[in-house]
Amino acid sequence: MEEKVYNESNNALDTLSNIWESTLTLLRAITEASSNSLRAEPDLMQLQKLRKDLDALLEKLKGQATWLQDNKDKVGRKEGENELNPELNQALEEQRALRQESIQLSDQLKQLLSQSYALQFQMDMLLASCHDQALVKNA
Incomplete structure (x- = not known):
């Protein structure tokens, strides 16, 4: 089978x-x-x-x-064997832990990228404001 x-x-x-x-x-x-x-x-x-x-x-x-x-x-599965190999259990547990850590790191990276984009937007707005300020003084 x-x-x-x-x-x-x-x-x-x-x-x-x-x-x-x-x-x-x-x-x-x-x-x-x-x-x-x-x-x-x-x-x-x-x-x-x-x-x-x-x-x-x-x-x-x-x-x-x-x-x-x-x-x-x-x-x-062999006859009467209902439990997985202990080494396999350990490897599966390690895989779950690594997957969870990967998800956390990915979330942190997304948050940092989001903050980076927000900061870039604020800097662009500040530069545009400074440029507009210079135009108002020259007018």
């Missing part, structure tokens, strides 16, 4: 890759149709075909994901 889950996972990854390629093809076709729309009539049938192909791939991936979700518990 484990091998089947791994094979289905690989198939799902292949499908995801195909979705990526199909999406890029559809975006290129839409971009081309849009840029040529003033010169020629877009090929709507081709665009609809590309969209249907993409939808079919998305449905296939959805089915594969559902199957994997239903069968994920059957992987990595």
Whole structure:
């Protein structure tokens, strides 16, 4: 059963890759149709075909994901083994801690960037005010 889950996972990854390629093809076709729309009539049938192909791939991936979700518990467990490896637990806990720290640092960076933009705006306003002040004195 484990091998089947791994094979289905690989198939799902292949499908995801195909979705990526199909999406890029559809975006290129839409971009081309849009840029040529003033010169020629877009090929709507081709665009609809590309969209249907993409939808079919998305449905296939959805089915594969559902199957994997239903069968994920059957992987990595041996008879009577209900607990994960202690080393894996430690690694998962470390990953959670690092992810939390990453989120905090990202939030702090966003806040600093926001303050930087606000300061830049205030400096621009101050410079504009000084320039206006000089114009008023010269008038």
